[in-house]
Amino acid sequence: EPEVTQTPSHQVTQMGQEVILRCVPISNHLYFYWYRQILGQKVEFLVSFYNNEISEKSEIFDDQFSVERPDGSNFTLKIRSTKLEDSAMYFCASSRTGNTNTEAFFGQGTRLTVV
Amino acid sequence: AQSVTQLGSHVSVSEGALVLLRCNYSSSVPPYLFWYVQYPNQGLQLLLKYTSAATLVKGINGFEAEFKKSETSFHLTKPSAHMSDAAEYFCAVSPGGKLIFGQGTTLQVKP
Numbered sequence: 001e002p003e004v005t006q007t008p009s010h011q012v013t014q015m016g017q018e019v020i021l022r023c024v025p026i027s028n029h030l031y032f033y034w035y036r037q038i039l040g041q042k043v044e045f046l047v048s049f050y051n052n053e054i055s056e057k058s059e060i061f062d063d064q065f066s067v068e069r070p071d072g073s074n075f076t077l078k079i080r081s082t083k084l085e086d087s088a089m090y091f092c093a094s095s096r097t098g099n100t101n102t103e104a105f106f107g108q109g110t111r112l113t114v115v
Numbered sequence: 116a117q118s119v120t121q122l123g124s125h126v127s128v129s130e131g132a133l134v135l136l137r138c139n140y141s142s143s144v145p146p147y148l149f150w151y152v153q154y155p156n157q158g159l160q161l162l163l164k165y166t167s168a169a170t171l172v173k174g175i176n177g178f179e180a181e182f183k184k185s186e187t188s189f190h191l192t193k194p195s196a197h198m199s200d201a202a203e204y205f206c207a208v209s210p211g212g213k214l215i216f217g218q219g220t221t222l223q224v225k226p
Contacts, residue, residue, distance in 0.1 A: 006158075031212060042205075048212050048213055056212065104214060
């Protein structure tokens, strides 16, 4: 069964460092998403990506964040200069369409710890 | 703006008992609603979704949810809890593409 895969599963980084979280969406999906979940809080939408550009982003997704689909299979989230408050579980998701009733498939998440 | 609220961050039931996880939504247009489950160390998995075709929606693993417009609710139920149902459950609404999640409810199943 096709699935969304994320690497690494855990990442520890020092404050101020850049991190790149990687995702391989399901191959025939066209829409890609990043969400995050700070410990004890709800899962929050960060950004959606379609046709090689951002289609929507939340107010959380400020200038320190960027997304890229560098090679047609990977979908990456880069945090330029990490802060302590960026510590969270980051989920990648993909869907075939961007319609409201289309199921999004989620990866297992990357737990990012900023120290 | 659309939103969902899950009542109860933690629900504990005995094995074989009814499971009821509550979700209320806020939306000015007919909503598309979802329940996702997250088992330990795994990603979010779709349990079921409401897309206005039927108010009672059946999902995987014996779960179902009923859309009640008058109560703005989309509660998740299962007649008989199993130990393997222990997980975190998220209600979500989709205003278009993205998902807006509730706070999540951790279901504990006691033997």
